[in-house]
Amino acid sequence: MNATDDTLTKEQIEHFAKRIQARKTLLLEEIRQVLARSSQEHEADLIGGVGDAGDAAATSLLREITESEVIRDVGEVRDIAAAEQRLASGRYGICIDCEEPIRYKRLDAYPTAKRCIACQERREKLKAPSPYTGR
Numbered sequence: 001m002n003a004t005d006d007t008l009t010k011e012q013i014e015h016f017a018k019r020i021q022a023r024k025t026l027l028l029e030e031i032r033q034v035l036a037r038s039s040q041e042h043e044a045d046l047i048g049g050v051g052d053a054g055d056a057a058a059t060s061l062l063r064e065i066t067e068s069e070v071i072r073d074v075g076e077v078r079d080i081a082a083a084e085q086r087l088a089s090g091r092y093g094i095c096i097d098c099e100e101p102i103r104y105k106r107l108d109a110y111p112t113a114k115r116c117i118a119c120q121e122r123r124e125k126l127k128a129p130s131p132y133t134g135r
């Protein structure tokens with residue numbers, strides 16, 4: 001591994017590890033709450049019996065929003081889990097494509113980043129779906 005100026009220090013890595021952990025705790029709590037709310041709504045539907053068509057439409061819209069919220073959160077939790085694996089294996093902050101260090105500024109804005117800016121941009125230009133990450 002090249003020891004360049006971009007290589008993260010142990011302290012910087014610990015800092016990001018804490019931020020990632022805090023974010024995960026928050027997300028899992030949010031998912032738990034959204035799911036709890038959604039099952040309460042479902043129970044209310046069953047108990048409430050037949051509502052008018054307007055209510056049903058509102059309920060189904062709410063359910064769709066709830067689902068997209070959860071899907072987004074779960075996607076982020078997945079990114080966090082991958083970042084945690086890289087932390088555990090000592091590969092956090094190293095680009096998975098070119099294996100160069102990812103800049104501190106990029107990680108500061110996006111702590112679960114797995115690619116350096118150059119590789120990410122190249123990837124977005126190609127827009128090729130990857131069988132490995134699904135992105």
Ligand SMILES: [Zn+2]
Nearest residue numbers: 095098116119
């Ligand atoms: Zn790279």
